[in-house]
Amino acid sequence: METEKITSPPSGYLALTLFLLLLATAIYLGINQYGAACVLILLIGVTLILPGLIIVNPNESKVLTLFGKYTGTVKQDGFFWVNPFTVKRKISLKAYNLNGQQLKVNDKLGNPIEIAAVIVWQVKDTAKAVFSVENYVQYVNIQSEAAVRHLANSFAYDNLEDETEAITLRGGAEQVSHLLEQELNERLDRAGIEVLEGRISHLAYAPEIANAMLQRQQASAIIAARKQIVEGAVGMVEMALSRLSEKNIVEFDEERKAAMVSNLLVVLCGERAVSPVVNTGTLYH
Template identity: 60%
Template sequence: MQEHQAWKVNGFVMLGVGLATFVLGLLLLLLSGSILGAVFFVVTGLIGPGFVMVQPNEARVLIFFGKYTGSVREAGFFWVNPFTIKKRVSLRVRNFNSEKLKVNDAAGNPIIIGAVVVWKVVDSAKALFDVDNYEEFVAIQSETAIRSLASRYPYDSHADDVPSLRGIPDEVAETLKREVQERLEVAGVEVIEARISHLAYAPEIAQAMLRRQQAEAIIAARKKIVEGAVGMVEAALAHIEGQNLLQLDEERKAAMVNNLLVALVAEGDAQPVINTGTLYS
């Protein structure tokens, strides 16, 4: 099924025609009692059901004895085939706010996730004839896409090469939009935006996962600190040796490396020890 434009006539023109046939029929019946007056009345009665008013961002789908004959998308007052059924389809932008769904992420952890999908109908024929109820179809398929997305990514990750729901929100939103669009294409619906609106661990593991996140964050931070400290020590030794500032044997070099690492890695402030010489008795 594909939407196409329906045949229509300016409604004000046909309104004038209807008034003219009514007046002519009335005059003929009153003046001569002619059967032609009755015919004009019948014509007027047939013209009346053909009037339709279309508001902005709205479509009227016309069905003639079970057959789709076209859609009227242009806003205004028109006259169409009076024997058609005229079904209204809104083309306005709408929001679907999903329920908070409990699903398992890629790591198998239960999480609570919700999303907002912004959508609109772009093909009134598909929306009306290719699915049973396009609004309900949008809701069900959007929630299915959200579940599929949640199972594809972990909730969180401290590794740079592992994408997560919290780590790459823009990419996750784009992936969700693409997946929802693929599912709603059959209903003539365009997805304008799809974005996660709620994301949290399930209550039964929330405290445990919070402690785990804190531990992972501490480990990741300490790893970065150690890597940075080692790099600073290497640079300091290379600078000292390159400038010939000091001649250090292996034992003194090891002592300097130890002292520098302690000063750089320690959580508290380093306490300097001043060497004032050796006291001989």
């Protein structure tokens, strides 16, 4: 496997100056009826100097091969001259955004979900990108889809079915993104690609189970809210009975205490406002 070699070719301005001198010489010889010499000098300039001139823009590179052998990569921007028989291939070093399509896969528990990811990548090793894979852009697309599928199969959507799950796709965004980046870098290292960032951009249950899962989430939320309300109400009832006893405002026997606890729990746990009823008698009538 080829590894990247950085090369620094000579300046192209010297070669361009030489070509202009040869051109001026050819014109002079042509004016003085030296046709053969004029043609020869022009051929030298056109075939050996001009084809070797290259321009490398910022955040770009040129991969050079000579007669099938990799000779190096020019990463420095500027105007250069290389061997005119060299094959020059431009490789961009800019960062790319891959907005992956929505994939329908099963999570760890077998629930069908829809998932998509946004991946930021760039070419790190130009030699690997050119010589190790057929098409490095297509390679990134296919391997990214495979990594997202593997990630979805490795974790549950949420922890409704298994509360012991430490990482879920919905709740562990940072951990999931870190694992996605790690797996992508391992998969794309062969092509000389570095993943700068990878994040889940879309996550949802598949349409066929979305309504059922929504009802389940709503039920879980209601149960959790009810649990918290009851815990708070019990604490308030306990505090009320304790304060009344401390202040010696009223003494309760077990029956009266039970009646008061029942009334307070109805008031505190009810969904609607309670209409008070004034009791002019006693608790026993």
